């Protein structure tokens with residue numbers, strides 16, 4: 001069960017090898033989370049992540065494998081995660097994502113399809129399966145790692161950005177549908193975060209690290225604020241940027 | 255028979271959500287008791303969850319409802335399945351955390367268990383578990399009786415008072431609520447039991463403070479306190495430091511029936527530990543000025559907070575102002591002041607739903623007891639030094655505890671503090687306080703808890719096995735379960 005500060009005792013991480021997710025998991029394990037189910041595509045990387053989770057204080061860290069390129073498997077993956085978690089799942093963290101290579105992706109319909117599947121279709125399918133279980137359970141929280149990239153899509157990563165925009169909108173709708181069900185949905189919108197996903201790319205303005213995202217997320221758990229921006233200032237930056245004339249928007253760095 | 259929709263207490267249920275009609279299955283009563291999926295929260299408003307709420311129309315229906323979850327847990331309950339979701343009773347939802355919630359399961363509202371019998375000549379009365387203390391006071395006061403133990407609000411049911419074994423300002427003299435209960439009728443999945451301190455004491459004491467986990471109390475016989483008038487005579491003293499007020503309480507609490515102190519745990523060391531001590535007794539008729547009516551019934555709250563206050567209304571600054579005001583308006587030394595029952599026992603009941611003032615995030619109350627004064631000083635310093643703001647704390651000296659394995663009071667000092675959710679340092683502060691309390695052999699009050707860890711619970715309440723063995727007898731399948739028992743992993747909650 002979640003405590004008064006929203007700290008879960010058991011959680012499921014979809015994208016269990018994500019650097020941001022691992023940092024959040026470590027923080028929550030320190031705060032008292034005991035069961036962490038890690039789902040991902042790479043069994044060896046998952047085993048390493050599970051060991052780190054136990055190291056941080058969890059007592060149980062089972063792993064589940066899936067490939068987000070096959071959206072048809074999402075519901076089964078969620079079922080397996082819930083079965084490994086035990087009687088209650090207090091928190092579901094959606095961290096699956098793939099930044100892609102814009103130039104290669106946009107010239108290749110198959111790669112575009114993969115980007116949309118991994119960043120939108122699989123996550124939305126899995127969230128639907130998880131939401132149904134949480135609703136029946138009468139409580140729980142869903143955290144969705146969205147991105148500022150979806151707030152105003154830009155030329156340099158519009159495939160990723162548009163899929164994230166879809167997921168973000170989906171999560172907001174899901175939150176509305178779960179109002180008063182005891183299930184809380186929160187959408188996390190980080191700016192540039194230095195992780196393996198962004199490795200080799202120049203940090204955009206307002207860049208943060210996984211620790212900053214984890215701190216913002218843990219602080220937001222007690223609240224239930226629908227959208228959490230990291231750092232919080234990007235909220236105001238993007239409030240302005242969405243209205244910027246296109247000619248200027250093209251010149252914004254990042 | 256006409257179906258009554260469950261309407262559990264006012265401010266505690268939010269956002270009614272129309273769900274598809276729920277199948278109810280009842281082998282023993284003729285007509286289904288309707289169940290409704292509802293979002294329930296405690297007084298601190300922190301971790302709401304949804305359950306199917308049923309409001310049985312009498313003790314028989316309660317017994318029938320629990321009987322449905324037969325010995326194998328196979329019956330289909332109002333939650334449409336096997337009772338695997340669990341069942342827990344709920345009174346007025348005045349516990350601060352998740353004690354009266356059962357996510358995905360069934361919550362049994364006691365609102366229709368509202369019978370009050372005639373008062374026996376010795377002052378004992380049969381009361382339905384859903385009767386609230388306000389109503390009970392109004393019923394018995396005109397014939398010269400008062401409730402034996404008063405918590406800080408009248409908006410508490412008799413069932414809730416038993417299930418939390420509530421204490422009042424008279425604990426040092428009279429003990430807690432269950433010490434004034436001569437018997438309870440307890441409905442359980444294996445049948446109805448009539449238990450008391452002499453008949454089946456094991457089950458009785460497991461039920462005292464047992465937070466609904468041994469069954470649903472449908473009725474109780476309560477021994478009332480004889481009073482001459484409805485007035486209180488009160489002495490008030492102000493102290494500039496903690497040692498002063500503690501010494502005073504040690505020295506002369508026993509000459510008053512009621513005693514409690516308000517304590518400032520402020521960050522500024524110059525103010526930390528200053529206190530206002532109020533002690534009193536029921537006023538004899540002779541103490542009333544000529545023309546005063548000897549019995550005046552307390553009234554229901556007159557003010558209401560309509561919606562949650564904006565975030566951050568109660569912050570370090572406003573809380574400091576409030577504490578300052580509270581301290582200054584109290585007389586330095588005043589004796590023999592006449593006070594009403596409302597203003598002496600229930601100053602907070604003046605405003606209904608005052609918990610909404612804490613804003614949308616809610617708040618936690620931390621109440622603990624420790625045996626020795628040194629540990630108490632350590633907690634007050636820890637709180638002050640943390641800089642996390644808290645409202646004036648309530649300090650009380652407890653007398654000896656009772657045999658209940660989950661009953662909170664024990665000989666020593668108890669302190670209760672409200673903390674608004676928000677300050678990042680709060681969870682860590684409370685964990686540090688847990689450590690001090692555990693180290694000192696003390697415990698926190700579960701009826702107010704919403705954030706303790708399972709490990710801390712097991713250290714603080716070492717006799718949980720007694721609760722378990724009582725439960726094995728009355729609830730072998732572990733049907734009785736709450737969000738609290740699941741969170742703290744005891745009484746059938748997985749561990």
Ligand SMILES: Cc1cc2nc3c(=O)[nH]c(=O)nc-3n(C[C@H](O)[C@H](O)[C@H](O)COP(=O)(O)OP(=O)(O)OC[C@H]3O[C@@H](n4cnc5c(N)ncnc54)[C@H](O)[C@@H]3O)c2cc1C
Nearest residue numbers: 345346347348349405406411413414417420421465466471
């Ligand atoms: C402003 C305020 C001041 C307070 N001051 C004090 C105080 O001074 N001293 C003190 O001891 N407490 C105090 N409390 C706490 C309160 O007295 C307890 O939490 C009490 O249990 C609340 O009763 P309720 O009817 O609202 O029960 P609920 O909150 O609805 O339920 C509390 C527990 O009792 C169980 N329960 C309810 N009815 C039954 C039943 N019929 N049979 C079996 N179990 C049942 C529930 O399952 C739950 O575990 C205070 C609370 C508030 C809000």
Ligand SMILES: NC(=O)c1ccc[n+]([C@@H]2O[C@H](COP(=O)([O-])OP(=O)(O)OC[C@H]3O[C@@H](n4cnc5c(N)ncnc54)[C@H](OP(=O)(O)O)[C@@H]3O)[C@@H](O)[C@H]2O)c1
Nearest residue numbers: 015017018019020041068095096097145147192193195197
């Ligand atoms: N880093 C940023 O700047 C940033 C900014 C905003 C939002 N985000 C979002 O935050 C989330 C976590 O990102 P991160 O920075 O922690 O990056 P990351 O470490 O690369 O995490 C992405 C996760 O998705 C998994 N994944 C990718 N493709 C998959 C597939 N086909 N099948 C199964 N799993 C797959 C990855 O698994 P592998 O470990 O096996 O690759 C990894 O667990 C992502 O949703 C990302 O979009 C990141």
